[in-house]
Amino acid sequence: MAEYNFSALEKKWQADWKENKIYEVANTSEKPKYYVLDMFPYPSGAGLHVGHPLGYIASDIVARYKRLNGFHVLHPMGFDSFGLPAEQYAIQTGQHPAVTTETNINRYKEQLEALGFSYDWSREVRTSDPSFYKWTQWIFKLIYHSWYNNASNRAESIETLIAILDKEGNATIDAACDDDTPVITSEEWKNYNEKEKASFLLKYRLTYLSETTVNWCPALGTVLSNDEVKDGYSERGGHPVVKKNMPQWSMRITAYADRLLSGLDTIDWPAPIKEIQRNWIGKSYGAEIDFQIENSEEKIRVFTTRIDTIFGVTFMVLAPESKLVQVITTAEQQEAVNSYVEAAKNRSERDRMSDAKNITGVFTGSYAIHPFSGEKVPVWIADYVLAGYGTGAVMAVPSGDQRDFDFAKHFDLPIVRINDAQHITETEADPTKDGKIINSGFLDGLSPKEAIEKGISEVETKGIGIRKVNFKLRDAIFGRQRYWGEPIPVYYSDEIPKLIDDQKLPVELPSIDEYLPTEDGDPPLGRASDWNHEGNAFELSTMPGWAGSSWYFFRYMDPKNEEKFCSEDALNYWQDVDFYMGGSEHATGHLLYSRFWTKFLYDRGYIQVEEYAKKLVNQGMIQGRSSFAYRVKDSNKYVSYGLKGSYDVTPIHVDISLVHNDVLDVAAFKAFRPDASEAEFELEDGKYVCGWEVEKMSKSKYNVVNPDELVERYGADTLRMYEMFLGPIEASKPWNTNGIEGVFKFLKKFWALFHTHDQLDLSEDPATKAELKILHGTIKKIADDVESLSL
């Protein structure tokens, strides 16, 4: 009986593809283009597990399908090779991250090639390669040399800003800039010295240096951007994160908040991703209103989306960090306020969040005048008001807002009903938008929606406020106090940041003896001797992980270009990504930053598209199925799954290769855990049965399934088909090898259909009608399935 010799078959054709370069594509063609992109991996030391190729397999099917349908297909692969793990490894072993990275990449490429992907490897990029990060640095410079003109609604060269400043100062300029940017005349501007000019322009530049509150992670020794922090812990490593003030490079992504939001309507991305990005950008419509302080020139400006509730205001609350606090606090309250502010300052973000139910606050002693009723309302400070959002102050409406309600109850402040549909209980406020407004002067009788409109126009007429849109999105911190990242091409002369000339790029990472901060607490780059530009100190921070991945998809179009990040011809031909495949975990990181950089490059005229990926598909995560043995506490005895109820047991991870159908190979387990070699095993029905749980696939949980072994045993085609067979591509699911035999059998039978002994054997008879019907039905079904993924 002839055999389906997948191993020989696959090796033969893979060698053939390589030798004849059949997947290499030129940047021109008569055919229409199609760009299929995978999110490039970070080459970790653990190698690929079966979860990684899931998306690559799906996108490879799309690439092959499009080729067969007459498209000129760009299907590249590369490596996101800067990152923390290689650096942590370097700290422990002294091994240069470049060396480990190289090793890991080679391993990844081997594994990927064995899986038979149709990548054009001649276009491979690596973000840690100087020929690549030269252009990351170049784009950084371009962003630095730009400002955002709200009037033209795009980024422009900083030269156009300087021209306006020279001519008429900044009074007429509507730009995305620091909140504390002073209004100056052209005279004042011209009288600035070099340093003053430089620091003034930093308030406008799209990448800028400023003293800001950052997420500082002491364990990692670096700052992190908001998306890298989850619930007060670092996303990588799970270390605590605290707030800290320090000078930092940031990217003014907030300038693009509106366009990042509206752009979502133009791209075919999964609804959950769009939703996450919308939430993250957090646009809300409302008004800013001034409340005059009694017996004072000062005003409190608040942001509200519910101006219809303004007659329900019975007090005001400032964030402890608000600059107004010191100004309006009365002498009697000074001491209480000071100690509250001091305490708030020393609390970490985590404490503040975990302590949310504890209501705290202190009265400033001052009163604000209600702009419509003229009544006096007390001004408090409390840390439930966030300094970073809106104006850092709120008008408190306890009847309509739960937080205000809780605060009012706690400090015994009045609660006023302002809507006839409000049902207020002893413990709950009611933010209803039904019903009619009551107790509210000129707003009485209106619906909340009408009252919001009327309220805002009244405020504007009286000149005490403006219609206002607010965003939650914050500027992205760009510096990392780390070694293994792109050097920021900046040096300091006279404390003024200056950029390295284009001709001198790339600024290459210097070698250092140890990958730790210096004794003075400077980042690792501080250890490099000769790390200066003509005697001026270089910037010591490096770029964050998302820098290279924010534009790599353009580099694939023209990866070897030494003159430009990508030639116009290549950009003209390839334009954008038609099909992008990757994980949804990058929703507020890579997938947002890359959109930002794309819009920026578009504004500055370097590319023709405002969104780089028309279609995005998220493959689900493949989880591991961990197996457990149960050790009786304080003993050397293991009990089978069904018996553990009668003991106090500790579950122990068991390597899944020692378990078949949940039955443990006890002898192998004893070898695997030497401390169990003498252990006693209590069995059920003569077997030791393991428990199981679905967890993340990881080495430490002994649940990793390696694709190499499956390729060896069944072949790449079987593995690829089986991964696609597992279920919908978007769904997360635990890996389970049980069903792979079915696919393997199918391929064996399929092969046997066309072979007699080992020879290809095809019938010369014309196909029957019935045969043609099945053939065309099958073609249609497959075409429809692939189209439904890629259209």
Added chain:
RNA sequence: GCCCAGGUGCUGGAACUGGUAGACAGGCAUGGUUGAGGGCCAUGUGUCCAUUAGGGCGUGCGGGUUCGACUCCCGCCCUGGGCACCA
């Protein structure tokens, strides 16, 4: 709390715009082939009633629209994910 997905046999999952629910595969069962095991082949497998023929009931729960509903509408329950002192 708010916002997204989703809920179909023992399991993974099919079912295009409303038209024979459960394709395909795994598992399980029975039989064949084999010295045995494995492999391979065949048959069966939603559920209940019935020896058969056949019939009743079935897509989370309750209601509705329709000649006809897994599919559309309303309410509820559950699961997964996201956001969350955001004013």
